Amino acid sequence: MSGNKITTPIAISIGDPAGVGPEIIAKGWEGRKAENLPPFFAIGDQKSIEHYWDGPTAIIEQPSEALAVFDHALPILNMYDGGDIAAGMPTLAGANCAFQALEMATGFAKSGAACALVTGPVSKIQLYSVGFTHPGQTEFIAERCGVSQNNAIMMLAGPSLRVVPLTTHIALNAVSAALTSRVIRQKIRATAKGLQRNFGIEKPRIAVAGLNPHAGENGKFGHEEDEIMRPALAALRAEGYDISGPLSADTMFHRDAREKYDVAICGYHDQALVPLKTLYFYEAVNITLGLPMVRTSPDHGPAFEIAGKNIASEKSMIEAIKMAYNAAQARANYLQQAA
Numbered sequence: 001m002s003g004n005k006i007t008t009p010i011a012i013s014i015g016d017p018a019g020v021g022p023e024i025i026a027k028g029w030e031g032r033k034a035e036n037l038p039p040f041f042a043i044g045d046q047k048s049i050e051h052y053w054d055g056p057t058a059i060i061e062q063p064s065e066a067l068a069v070f071d072h073a074l075p076i077l078n079m080y081d082g083g084d085i086a087a088g089m090p091t092l093a094g095a096n097c098a099f100q101a102l103e104m105a106t107g108f109a110k111s112g113a114a115c116a117l118v119t120g121p122v123s124k125i126q127l128y129s130v131g132f133t134h135p136g137q138t139e140f141i142a143e144r145c146g147v148s149q150n151n152a153i154m155m156l157a158g159p160s161l162r163v164v165p166l167t168t169h170i171a172l173n174a175v176s177a178a179l180t181s182r183v184i185r186q187k188i189r190a191t192a193k194g195l196q197r198n199f200g201i202e203k204p205r206i207a208v209a210g211l212n213p214h215a216g217e218n219g220k221f222g223h224e225e226d227e228i229m230r231p232a233l234a235a236l237r238a239e240g241y242d243i244s245g246p247l248s249a250d251t252m253f254h255r256d257a258r259e260k261y262d263v264a265i266c267g268y269h270d271q272a273l274v275p276l277k278t279l280y281f282y283e284a285v286n287i288t289l290g291l292p293m294v295r296t297s298p299d300h301g302p303a304f305e306i307a308g309k310n311i312a313s314e315k316s317m318i319e320a321i322k323m324a325y326n327a328a329q330a331r332a333n334y335l336q337q338a339a
């Protein structure tokens, strides 16, 4: 049985107006027919789109108005003055605009006025300078949704690889202490549930990377595997999860190894994102699992140095829009079946 077809548009926060966000959203809209994209609208300062692009735009007051205009114009919900815009020259007004747009777009997705949230690229440094106190958008959106940090999962996905870092935006020397049995168990459970709900994978095959070289080499190169990871993974296996590991991280990302699992759980940000971005930088998508709504984003940042040059690839944004819609539909199907 499948759920009702989704009829609300996707909300896209524009991101930093001095970055490539406006350009890739506009290019995404240009590709809407060729890529068969669902209706979406941009949220932010309308100037930030019109500064870079002279295609057709339509100012809307409510998300639902996007549906009628999407075919012939890029709908924009104009909501904050981002100040003077200069490509590649971020300002505090622009960062404030990105922050407010993120807040409003999150609200639309939470309320159901939008079927999903796609966030445009922001500079975290810029956001911090205007009072953003979360490490990243993932943590901000989780808090706005009332979801604890251990249940909000940052997953990045490309065509043949999905990765989840168990710790996200923290220093490398803080990782070992943060990798507790509780974190490992909660995040793996939340990942499995997210793959069921958003991707329709009933029993995901989960591969877990060791933290140390050769997964610790029997304790010679570190004790996290034996003392924390193996007992946590054994407990999860006893609950019925399909888990392999801890595996040597250096040998689990080549093509044949990737076929053996649906998601790779990694200890820290770069252990997960280096293989993913090396393989799929221009097309990978960041999705937050564990929320009561769907949130995706392109895998890249604002790329200030190429903003305004019309050379940014829109592929990751397009994939983020597609994944957001497909996940929202899969979620609707899942919830209808569960009811």
Ligand SMILES: NC(=O)C1=CN([C@@H]2O[C@H](COP(=O)(O)OP(=O)(O)OC[C@H]3O[C@@H](n4cnc5c(N)ncnc54)[C@H](O)[C@@H]3O)[C@@H](O)[C@H]2O)C=CC1
Residues within 6 Å of the ligand: 020, 024, 119, 120, 121, 122, 123, 124, 125, 286, 297, 298, 299, 300, 301, 302, 303, 304, 305, 306, 311, 312, 313, 314
């Ligand atoms: N979803 C988001 O909002 C993300 C934000 N960031 C933030 O971005 C800021 C800058 O970080 P960087 O490591 O410099 O990342 P970045 O992704 O902005 O840039 C890395 C490199 O990739 C290139 N690049 C990025 N997007 C591209 C595109 N669409 N087409 C062609 N080339 C592209 C850039 O020119 C640069 O050479 C940081 O504050 C970071 O936290 C990083 C990743 C995701």
Ligand SMILES: NCC(=O)COP(=O)(O)O
Residues within 6 Å of the ligand: 136, 137, 138, 139, 273, 286, 297
């Ligand atoms: N490298 C991934 C990343 O930084 C994601 O950031 P955010 O979406 O949580 O802001």
